[in-house]
Amino acid sequence: xxxxxxxxxxxxxxxxxxxxxAAAERVLxxxxxxxxxxxxxxxxxxxxxLLSICELLRSRVESEPAVARDDAEFLFAYLAEAGxxxxxxxxxxxxxxxxxxxxxxxxRFLFRRDEARRWFVRAEAKFVLTExxxxxxxxxxxxxxxxxTEERKFDEVLEGAxxxxxxxxxxxxxxxxxxxxxxxxxxxxETGRVPEAVAVFERICVxxxxxxxxxxxxIATGTLAQFHRLLGNVKEALACAAKAxxxxxxxQNRVNLAKLRWCVGDILREQGNGAAALDSYRLALRESEExxxxxxxxxxxxxxxxxxLDAGLDRQAExxxxxxLPIIDEEHMIPEGVAALGLLRESxxxxxxxxxxxxxxHGFFPPG
Amino acid sequence: MTxxxxxxxxxxxxVFDRARVVIRAALESQYLVPEEDLEAxxxxxxxxxxxxxxxxxxQRAVVSLRPSLFRMTCKAAQDYWLWKHHxxxxxxxxxxxxxxxxxxxxxxxxxxxxxxxxxxxxx
Numbered sequence: 001x002x003x004x005x006x007x008x009x010x011x012x013x014x015x016x017x018x019x020x021x022a023a024a025e026r027v028l029x030x031x032x033x034x035x036x037x038x039x040x041x042x043x044x045x046x047x048x049x050l051l052s053i054c055e056l057l058r059s060r061v062e063s064e065p066a067v068a069r070d071d072a073e074f075l076f077a078y079l080a081e082a083g084x085x086x087x088x089x090x091x092x093x094x095x096x097x098x099x100x101x102x103x104x105x106x107x108r109f110l111f112r113r114d115e116a117r118r119w120f121v122r123a124e125a126k127f128v129l130t131e132x133x134x135x136x137x138x139x140x141x142x143x144x145x146x147x148x149t150e151e152r153k154f155d156e157v158l159e160g161a162x163x164x165x166x167x168x169x170x171x172x173x174x175x176x177x178x179x180x181x182x183x184x185x186x187x188x189x190e191t192g193r194v195p196e197a198v199a200v201f202e203r204i205c206v207x208x209x210x211x212x213x214x215x216x217x218x219i220a221t222g223t224l225a226q227f228h229r230l231l232g233n234v235k236e237a238l239a240c241a242a243k244a245x246x247x248x249x250x251x252q253n254r255v256n257l258a259k260l261r262w263c264v265g266d267i268l269r270e271q272g273n274g275a276a277a278l279d280s281y282r283l284a285l286r287e288s289e290e291x292x293x294x295x296x297x298x299x300x301x302x303x304x305x306x307x308x309l310d311a312g313l314d315r316q317a318e319x320x321x322x323x324x325l326p327i328i329d330e331e332h333m334i335p336e337g338v339a340a341l342g343l344l345r346e347s348x349x350x351x352x353x354x355x356x357x358x359x360x361x362h363g364f365f366p367p368g
Numbered sequence: 369m370t371x372x373x374x375x376x377x378x379x380x381x382x383v384f385d386r387a388r389v390v391i392r393a394a395l396e397s398q399y400l401v402p403e404e405d406l407e408a409x410x411x412x413x414x415x416x417x418x419x420x421x422x423x424x425x426x427q428r429a430v431v432s433l434r435p436s437l438f439r440m441t442c443k444a445a446q447d448y449w450l451w452k453h454h455x456x457x458x459x460x461x462x463x464x465x466x467x468x469x470x471x472x473x474x475x476x477x478x479x480x481x482x483x484x485x486x487x488x489x490x491x
Contacts, residue, residue: 087419088416089444089447131439131440132420132425132433135425171425172429
């Protein structure tokens with residue numbers, strides 16, 4: 001090897017594939033404010049390490065989205081610094097795109113839609129420069145469609161999801177194709193076509209089981225529990241919830257675990273067991289608070305308020321609404337629900353909660 | 369973690385090993401890379417391909433990722449001469465011609481060559 005070749009992308013590899021996994025854990029366990037000064041000791045620009053970090057962060061998006069977002073943001077900023085080189089050829093662009101995609105996905109869970117959109121723009125700008133860019137753009141397209149689902153752009157999602165499912169298959173990305181079915185099923189549920197949504201999710205469960213994709217099986221089974229509840233199939237709903245719970249725990253999917261507890265709360269409430277429902281909602285709320293899913297937190301406070309009103313506990317209900325409103329304001333949530341929000345706020349001022357406004361505001365949140 | 373099954377790791381090695389002959393030939397004969405620098409470029413290409421095959425967007429069979437390796441070979445040769453000549457003009461006409469060709473076109477050519485080698489091995 002010629003000594004003068006150093007500036008060409010022929011850089012020394014620091015970490016082995018095996019060592020990188022432990023090193024990735026070490027980096028993420030290091031407080032963010034200490035990482036920059038220890039960058040060379042931590043090998044922050046080592047491509048093998050970055051590959052492991054990205055894999056860890058992808059798994060943490062569903063367990064600790066706020067932490068995953070902060071970690072991805074730090075690494076993106078670090079790698080984006082002028083003059084920074086990473087690995088060979090397209091690797092710097094790839095890692096920048098991947099980190100931006102992770103940050104954007106985490107922001108979506110955190111209900112920070114504008115921020116998510118900005119990260120997706122960054123991801124796209126980097127992915128187009130990478131080898132196999134089309135597959136990365138497809139992964140990005142899925143995230144954008146998921147965001148559009150949350151923004152209730154249902155026609156756009158239905159058309160896009162079926163188009164991208166075909167593309168994912170032709171790119172050999174079976175999981176991506178399956179995830180497009182999730183979007184289709186969720187839109188069917190949102191547009192009142194719940195039996196069709198159940199059929200879609202049953203298909204997802206079969207495919208996820210066949211491919212031993214526990215992560216997707218866990219989410220799909222949890223979602224089926226919600227859909228069966230909506231159809232009044234309590235037995236099936238509880239069976240799905242019982243099956244989903246250990247799977248979600250196994251895959252450490254705290255985002256969907258919180259949603260499952262919320263769903264169980266709804267079932268218990270419909271069965272007239274208000275006290276048990278309240279416990280389940282509180283568990284969901286605690287889980288959402290711990291992982292920073294502020295959208296679910298606000299919605300759950302409103303659900304709990306509604307339940308407390310049922311029980312005649314108006315003052316406690318007031319506190320729940322008072323807990324939800326600052327989150328809604330700070331995150332600029334439900335801009336389309338300003339009128340209902342105004343009525344709710346006014347009723348709170350009069351210390352007589354407007355039940356209709358409360359439910360209308362709650363209706364603007366994605367279902368639990 | 370990104371530590372992958374020995375099966376896939378073996379696949380990565382096998383695909384690279386098989387492609388290496390045509391990569392070396394292209395670097396030597398089309399891109400006129402001096403012998404003393406060949407190994408370093410090949411080493412970079414192997415490291416890149418090894419990690420590339422483990423990206424989440426590259427979950428299909430490793431052999432189907434081989435055209436990407438060939439496209440990157442062309443990119444490596446371009447980067448190499450760009451660095452070697454500090455971005456200046458390259459005097460050799462054949463090298464200039466090779467560097468200005470579409471990497472996709474060269475990748476198809478290399479892929480065809482490997483395909484022919486595999487066909488020969490089978491028969």
